Amino acid sequence: DQQVKQNSPSLSVQEGRISILNCDYTNSMFDYFLWYKKYPAEGPTFLISISSIKDKNEDGRFTVFLNKSAKHLSLHIVPSQPGDSAVYFCAASIYNQGGKLIFGQGTELSVKP
Amino acid sequence: EAEVAQSPRYKITEKSQAVAFWCDPISGHATLYWYRQILGQGPELLVQFQDESVVDDSQLPKDRFSAERLKGVDSTLKIQPAELGDSAMYLCASSPTPGGTQYFGPGTRLLVL
Numbered sequence: 001d002q003q004v005k006q007n008s009p010s011l012s013v014q015e016g017r018i019s020i021l022n023c024d025y026t027n028s029m030f031d032y033f034l035w036y037k038k039y040p041a042e043g044p045t046f047l048i049s050i051s052s053i054k055d056k057n058e059d060g061r062f063t064v065f066l067n068k069s070a071k072h073l074s075l076h077i078v079p080s081q082p083g084d085s086a087v088y089f090c091a092a093s094i095y096n097q098g099g100k101l102i103f104g105q106g107t108e109l110s111v112k113p
Numbered sequence: 114e115a116e117v118a119q120s121p122r123y124k125i126t127e128k129s130q131a132v133a134f135w136c137d138p139i140s141g142h143a144t145l146y147w148y149r150q151i152l153g154q155g156p157e158l159l160v161q162f163q164d165e166s167v168v169d170d171s172q173l174p175k176d177r178f179s180a181e182r183l184k185g186v187d188s189t190l191k192i193q194p195a196e197l198g199d200s201a202m203y204l205c206a207s208s209p210t211p212g213g214t215q216y217f218g219p220g221t222r223l224l225v226l
Binding site: 004032034036041042043044045046049089091093095096097098099100101103104105106 | 168210
């Protein structure tokens with residue numbers, strides 16, 4: 001049972017444009033959501049997070065939106081840069097159950113010059 | 114900037130051999146996690162420590178995998194005997210508290226021949 005799903009395995013965007021990465025979840029108990037970026041042969045790097053009490057969190061070029069009723073979150077990158085090319089994972093957890101992260105399958109973003 | 118350290122970065126072994134991976138979390142982080150990531154999938158939790166105690170090892174294949182964090186600081190994950198299906202990236206993460214943001218190390222890429 002895949003509790004966190006990223007249905008797009010890949011996304012290609014032109015430099016300077018907006019990248020939108022999507023993530024859906026099924027467990028309504030999740031209350032903390034994170035996005036990680038991963039380069040090949042490296043560990044995931046934390047990008048941005050959002051608590052379920054919010055619907056938006058912004059950090060520089062990165063914004064995460066949470067729609068609890070739809071059980072959907074998205075990561076917006078504006079403007080996209082070639083260095084943003086990587087695999088992006090969304091993850092979810094239940095804060096008072098130890099913080100175990102449930103990851104999606106990842107979306108590979110390619111930003112073309 | 115403090116980082117999670119892992120070694121070795123790469124390990125090639127033959128099936129039925131024993132392998133061990135080491136992790137040193139960010140100083141002061143009481144919670145330590147070991148994840149396994151198979152190519153094309155998101156990381157999956159193997160074991161979670163709070164200080165020196167195991168709080169979740171429900172997904173750890175205990176017939177061949179063991180993990181310890183004797184002094185509540187660094188940790189070792191062992192596989193004995195290794196099987197072909199164990200080939201994956203093994204990731205260590207730490208957080209200051211359970212449920213807090215997790216920061217990942219660079220991982221150990223294991224190849225079992």
